[in-house]
Every structure is written in structure tokens, then in C-alpha cells.
Amino acid sequence: MEKKWTPKRICALLIVILLVLMYVMTLVVAIIWPGNGSKLFALCLLVTVAVPVCAYLGIWIYTQATGKKTIASVPEIPGEKEAREASEEASDTDSDTP
DSSP states (O other), X not given: OOOOOOHHHHHHHHXXXXXXXXXXXXXXXXXXXXXXXXXHHHHHHHHHXXXXXHHHHHHHHHHHHHOOOOTTSOOOOTTHHHHHHHHHHHHXXXXXXX
16 A cells, blocks of 8 residues: 655654654764754754644644644544533523513
């Protein structure tokens, strides 16, 4: 079975390659120029956290804009919709009585 190269898969692969290259470059710079190695490593740690957070936020914004279900969508709890409708009906009937 042939796997399709979807935009999501391509973006994920590019992010992994970016992070790996960033750490390799940090190692090379730390070996060649030891004075700034610790600052560069701290920057790499920050970017390692920032890239997935930004990716998740981008997916969440896409979900909100299009209404499609993605990994950032809040899962629906079984029976939640019925319970909400029942409570709305109960509050409507309570407000009708004086």
C-alpha cells in the first residue's frame, strides 16, 4: 500500500528535519566556538518547546476557522449533547411557571 504525502505529513517531516539540523548545528558551534555554546543550547531548548506549541496553535486556529475536526478539536463526550438539551428544556419550563 502506497502512503500519500499529505501536507500534514510534509509539514511534520520538515519540522523534524528543522529540529535535528538545529541540534546538529548547536553541537558543531559548541565544539568550534565554546564561548557561546551554552547560550545557543538554551535557545535550542526554547525553540524545541516553541515549535510544537506554534504548530498546535496553528492547527487549532485552522479548526476554529473551518469547523473541521482535527487533533486540536475538543472531543465530544458521549451523551453531552442530550444532557445539555435536557437541561435547557428544564430551565425553559421552570421560567414559564410563576
